[in-house]
Amino acid sequence: MAESQMLCMDDEHVNEKIPESRPEFYYSEEQRAALEQLLRSGDGAFKMRLKEDNVKDFLSAREVKSIRKSFQEYDSESDSESVDPDKCKGSSSADSGVHSTYWPEMSDTEVPSLDIGWPGSSSHYKGATRVSVYTHPPKEPGPHIKEVVRRLIQESHKVVAIVMDLLTDLQILQDLLDASSRRGVAVYTVLEARGVPHFLDMCARLQINAVHLRNLRVRMVKGAGLPMSFGKLPGSLCSKYMLVDGEKVMFGSYR
Numbered sequence: 001m002a003e004s005q006m007l008c009m010d011d012e013h014v015n016e017k018i019p020e021s022r023p024e025f026y027y028s029e030e031q032r033a034a035l036e037q038l039l040r041s042g043d044g045a046f047k048m049r050l051k052e053d054n055v056k057d058f059l060s061a062r063e064v065k066s067i068r069k070s071f072q073e074y075d076s077e078s079d080s081e082s083v084d085p086d087k088c089k090g091s092s093s094a095d096s097g098v099h100s101t102y103w104p105e106m107s108d109t110e111v112p113s114l115d116i117g118w119p120g121s122s123s124h125y126k127g128a129t130r131v132s133v134y135t136h137p138p139k140e141p142g143p144h145i146k147e148v149v150r151r152l153i154q155e156s157h158k159v160v161a162i163v164m165d166l167l168t169d170l171q172i173l174q175d176l177l178d179a180s181s182r183r184g185v186a187v188y189t190v191l192e193a194r195g196v197p198h199f200l201d202m203c204a205r206l207q208i209n210a211v212h213l214r215n216l217r218v219r220m221v222k223g224a225g226l227p228m229s230f231g232k233l234p235g236s237l238c239s240k241y242m243l244v245d246g247e248k249v250m251f252g253s254y255r
Contacts, residue, residue: 030055036228038064039071073231116186116215119158119246126247134252145252150175152244159186161243165236166195168202177208180215189218192237196220 018025030053038046043064050057059067138144143151146169153160153175160179167173167189179185191199199218223235241251 028055031058032228035059035067036230039068039228039231067233071231071233114186114188116188116217117159118186146172149242149250152242152248152250153179156185156244157183158245159188159243160245161188161190163190163237163239163241164195165192165238165240166198167191168195168198170202170206173202173206176216177206177212181212184215187216189216190237191218191220193220193222194236 020028034046034049034053034055037049038059047057049055134142134145134148136145149172153172156179160176162176176187176189180187221237223237225235226233240253241249243249
C-alpha cells in the first residue's frame with residue numbers, strides 16, 4: 001500500500017490545505033463542489049457556490065460547454081425498474097452478484113502481449129542521439145510533417161507503434177496497412193476510445209480484410225477521468241507519438 005494511502009487511514013492525520021499560490025497546489029474541494037453544482041443545477045448554481053466559498057471562477061466558457069457535454073451520469077435504479085420484470089428475474093438468477101461484487105478471476109484481464117513481435121534491445125553502439133524539429137508549415141527547404149511520418153512508416157522494417165487520440169488520415173492508414181500486410185512489419189496502435197468509431201469508419205472505406213490484420217493490433221484506452229457523486233467526467237488520451245523499429249520516435253501534431 002502506498003504511503004499516501006497509509007496516511008489516509010491514520011485517524012490523527014489531517015490533510016494540509018495548500019493555497020493556490022504554492023506550486024504544489026493540485027486539488028481543491030471547493031472547486032469540486034462547485035463543479036457538482038454546475039452539473040446538477042446549471043451555471044447559476046455554479047456561480048453562487050463559487051461566491052459562497054469565496055473561490056475564483058476557474059472554468060472558461062469553452063470548458064463549461066465541454067464538461068456539460070461529456071458528463072456521464074451513473075445508471076439509476078429507475079432505469080433498472082423500467083426493464084421487463086420477467087427478464088430481471090431470469091438475469092438475476094443467472095448472474096447473481098456479478099454486477100455488484102468484485103470478482104478478480106472473472107473481471108480482471110491480462111495486459112495484451114506483444115504477440116506479433118517486438119525488437120529486442122541491442123548493446124551495439126548506434127551513434128549519437130539526434131533530435132530534429134519539423135514545423136507546419138515547413139521551413140524551406142524542409143519536408144512537411146506528414147511527409148516525415150509517412151517516410152518513417154514506409155522505411156520501417158521491424159515494428160511501428162502508434163499512440164493517437166484520433167487516427168483517420170487515409171494515406172497514413174494505407175501506409176500502415178502496406179507495412180503490416182506486405183512487408184510483415186508488426187504494427188501496434190493504441191487509440192483514445194472516443195476516436196475508435198472514426199478509425200473503424202476509415203477502415204471500412206479502405207475495405208480492410210483478414211490479410212491486413214495479420215500483423216496489426218489495435219487497442220483502445222480511456223482516461224482516468226473524475227468520478228463524482230452522481231456521475232463521471234470521462235478522461236481522454238491526448239498523446240500523439242510513434243515509435244519505429246525501436247530506434248526512432250516522432251512526437252507532436254500538425255493541422
